[in-house]
Amino acid sequence: MIEYTDLSQPIYKRLKEMIRNGELKQGEKIVQEKIAEELGVSRTPLMKALLALENEYLVESIPRRGMYLRVLDYKEIIDIYVCREALEGMAARVLAEKKDKSAVQKLKTCFAPFLNQSEIDEKEYAEADENFHSLLIKLTGNAPLDNIYFFSNIHDKVVGHGLVRTPQDTLEEHFNIIKAIEDGDADKAETLVRSHINKSKELLINQHKIQKSE
Amino acid sequence: MIEYTDLSQPIYKRLKEMIRNGELKQGEKIVQEKIAEELGVSRTPLMKALLALENEYLVESIPRRGMYLRVLDYKEIIDIYVCREALEGMAARVLAEKKDKSAVQKLKTCFAPFLNQSEIDEKEYAEADENFHSLLIKLTGNAPLDNIYFFSNIHDKVVGHGLVRTPQDTLEEHFNIIKAIEDGDADKAETLVRSHINKSKELLINQHKIQKSE
DNA sequence: TTATTGCATTTTGTATACAAAATGCAAAAT
DNA sequence: ATTTTGCATTTTGTATACAAAATGCAATAA
Numbered sequence: 001m002i003e004y005t006d007l008s009q010p011i012y013k014r015l016k017e018m019i020r021n022g023e024l025k026q027g028e029k030i031v032q033e034k035i036a037e038e039l040g041v042s043r044t045p046l047m048k049a050l051l052a053l054e055n056e057y058l059v060e061s062i063p064r065r066g067m068y069l070r071v072l073d074y075k076e077i078i079d080i081y082v083c084r085e086a087l088e089g090m091a092a093r094v095l096a097e098k099k100d101k102s103a104v105q106k107l108k109t110c111f112a113p114f115l116n117q118s119e120i121d122e123k124e125y126a127e128a129d130e131n132f133h134s135l136l137i138k139l140t141g142n143a144p145l146d147n148i149y150f151f152s153n154i155h156d157k158v159v160g161h162g163l164v165r166t167p168q169d170t171l172e173e174h175f176n177i178i179k180a181i182e183d184g185d186a187d188k189a190e191t192l193v194r195s196h197i198n199k200s201k202e203l204l205i206n207q208h209k210i211q212k213s214e
Numbered sequence: 215m216i217e218y219t220d221l222s223q224p225i226y227k228r229l230k231e232m233i234r235n236g237e238l239k240q241g242e243k244i245v246q247e248k249i250a251e252e253l254g255v256s257r258t259p260l261m262k263a264l265l266a267l268e269n270e271y272l273v274e275s276i277p278r279r280g281m282y283l284r285v286l287d288y289k290e291i292i293d294i295y296v297c298r299e300a301l302e303g304m305a306a307r308v309l310a311e312k313k314d315k316s317a318v319q320k321l322k323t324c325f326a327p328f329l330n331q332s333e334i335d336e337k338e339y340a341e342a343d344e345n346f347h348s349l350l351i352k353l354t355g356n357a358p359l360d361n362i363y364f365f366s367n368i369h370d371k372v373v374g375h376g377l378v379r380t381p382q383d384t385l386e387e388h389f390n391i392i393k394a395i396e397d398g399d400a401d402k403a404e405t406l407v408r409s410h411i412n413k414s415k416e417l418l419i420n421q422h423k424i425q426k427s428e
Numbered sequence: 429t430t431a432t433t434g435c436a437t438t439t440t441g442t443a444t445a446c447a448a449a450a451t452g453c454a455a456a457a458t
Numbered sequence: 459a460t461t462t463t464g465c466a467t468t469t470t471g472t473a474t475a476c477a478a479a480a481t482g483c484a485a486t487a488a
Contacts, residue, residue, distance in 0.1 A: 005479085006277040007442075033469070042443045043470090044258075048265060055269035057361050063220040064449055064470060079356040082304060086359075090300035142293040145300075147271050148366045152358060219449085221472075247439070256473045257440095278440060278479055 007041055008048035014039060015049055019058060019069065026071040030059065056153050074208055080152075081201035085194050087149055088133060092189040094140040096181045103139040104182045107132065111174055120167040129163065132174060136193070164200040221255055222262035228253060229263055233272060233283065240285040244273065270367050288422055294366075295415035299408050301363055302347060306403040308354040310395045317353040318396045321346065325388055334381040343377070346388060350407070378414040 015035075018024045036046045050067055053059040061067045095103060110132040114120050137149045173196045180189035229249075232238045250260045264281055267273040275281045309317060324346040328334050351363045387410045394403035 005441085009277075031469070044442050044444090047471095048261070048441095051262060051265040052269055055266055055365060057358065063223075066450090066470075076358060079358045082308065082356055083301075083359050083362060086300040086304035087297075090296060094296065142296055144271065144290060144293045144366060145297050148297060148362050151269060151365065152362045219471085245439070258472050258474090261441095262471095280440075280480090 007045040008052075011039060011041060011045055012049035012052050015053060016058075019053075024069050026069055028069045030067040030069065032067070056151050058153060078201060078205065081197060081204070083152065084133075085197045085201075087145065088136055088197060089190045089194040091136045091140050091142075091145065092177060092181060092193040093186045094142060094145075095136065096184050096186040096189040098140070099184050100139070104178060106135055106139065107178045107181070110135065111171060114167065114171060120171075122163060122167065125167045125171075126163050129170070129174075164203055169199075170196070221259040222266070225253060225255060225259055226263035226266050229267060230272075233267075238283050240283055242283045244281040244283065246281070270365050272367055292415060292419065295411060295418070297366065298347075299411045299415075301359065302350055302411060303404045303408040305350045305354050305356075305359065306391060306395060306407040307400045308356060308359075309350065310398050310400040310403040312354070313398050314353070318392060320349055320353065321392045321395065324349065325385060328381065328385060334385075336377060336381065339381045339385075340377050343384070343388075378417055383413075384410070 015024070024030070030050065032043045032046060032050070036043045039046065050059055050061075054061050054067065058070055059067050060070045110128050114125060114128070134149075137146055140146070173192065177189060177192045177196065180192055229238070238244070244264065246257045246260060246264070250257050253260065264273055264275075268275050268281065272284055273281050274284045324342045328339060328342070348363075351360055354360070387406065391403060391406045391410065394406055
């Protein structure tokens with residue numbers, strides 16, 4: 001059992017969980033006293049946790065009015081994809097330049113279970129995908145990059161809405177990316193990651209267009 | 215005069231100022247009670263401000279031990295330049311694709327005062343430079359990008375150490391970037407911004423090598 | 429001398445108290 | 459019927475109180 005010396009940390013985690021699984025709904029007002037009582041803590045450590053979420057852009061605070069769960073609209077999702085393209089693309093470049101064999105190994109491990117599988121479990125694959133993209137950032141060893149990526153909650157925001165493309169579509173792309181990193185081909189690694197993310201983005205844009213015209 | 219409904223906001227600004235101008239030194243422990251008294255507020259709103267700074271990676275909190283001003287070492291500066299390359303490069307691409315004339319105008323305005331000047335004031339130019347790079351991000355209209363850039367304090371960290379390269383070196387590069395954006399040449403705009411930042415980064419790397427070998 | 433222990437002081441983390449602002453709603457006015 | 463006003467209730471922002479942990483330092487032991 002992990003012992004905490006700072007209550008706000010488990011509260012922070014619990015709140016994120018509540019956001020992810022829908023216990024807290026988008027746009028909902030967060031009444032501090034109410035949540036505090038629900039979690040059995042006072043407003044002080046809750047406030048700390050909420051502050052962290054505000055800085056992560058998950059919660060919006062209007063002074064004297066309250067804290068609200070931010071709503072993720074279409075434009076913002078697309079904008080986040082643009083950020084992902086920039087950051088993950090650069091991460092792939094850095095990794096390719098590093099020529100770190102153990103890093104490559106870790107990336108390969110993500111998708112190893114799906115190599116010779118005819119039927120791929122979507123949920124399992126989605127987790128592997130999330131893990132892969134996080135690893136891409138982490139393995140660079142660039143702390144500010146990792147922080148930017150983590151604190152902007154790029155994944156919590158984008159994933160959770162389920163896979164955008166099918167495993168059949170993306171598995172090969174993932175391996176090609178890993179290959180380029182392994183070969184030390186920085187330009188190619190960056191380009192592949194960019195187009196990998198861009199394809200999902202374009203698909204979302206098209207889906208949105210169809211929805212609107214219906 | 216601006217009236218605040220939330221004390222932590224002016225405290226936050228004041229703390230940032232104190233970090234920037236060296237009133238608070240790198241690595242220094244921040245004793246809450248002491249600073250709170252200095253600023254004439256209680257620990258509660260101060261804590262809020264410190265939390266924001268922690269999330270911005272300017273302050274490091276060790277539970278039960280205290281908050282410390284983070285030290286920016288050489289590796290981190292370089293890593294931040296890598297992030298800048300990714301984010302500002304992407305911003306230039308987005309701007310070029312937008313073909314927004316008023317945006318181009320605003321970018322031009324930054325460096326207009328230096329156009330026909332023989333002697334350029336370094337301090338004035340440094341401000342223009344900072345402004346230009348912030349605008350590049352802001353003008354995209356990509357809120358997550360802006361947030362990422364702002365909250366990672368990319369500028370506060372990098373600037374303040376003074377200009378890396380001389381105005382003679384960079385003025386033309388700035389105009390070339392603006393030109394590429396104006397022409398709607400996204401690839402070129404991104405490439406130019408990247409190399410612009412990369413040159414400063416490489417210079418820092420070389421300076422560091424020389425320092426070490428001395 | 430150098431380490432170790434014990435204790436007073438400082439500092440943090442959390443809860444709580446309280447004032448000021450926001451909210452909701454019923455009664456009055458239009 | 460709709461709008462406005464006044465007031466009780468709720469909620470936020472800040473200060474403060476208090477316990478638990480960390481720190482510093484002198485006295486003791488090695």
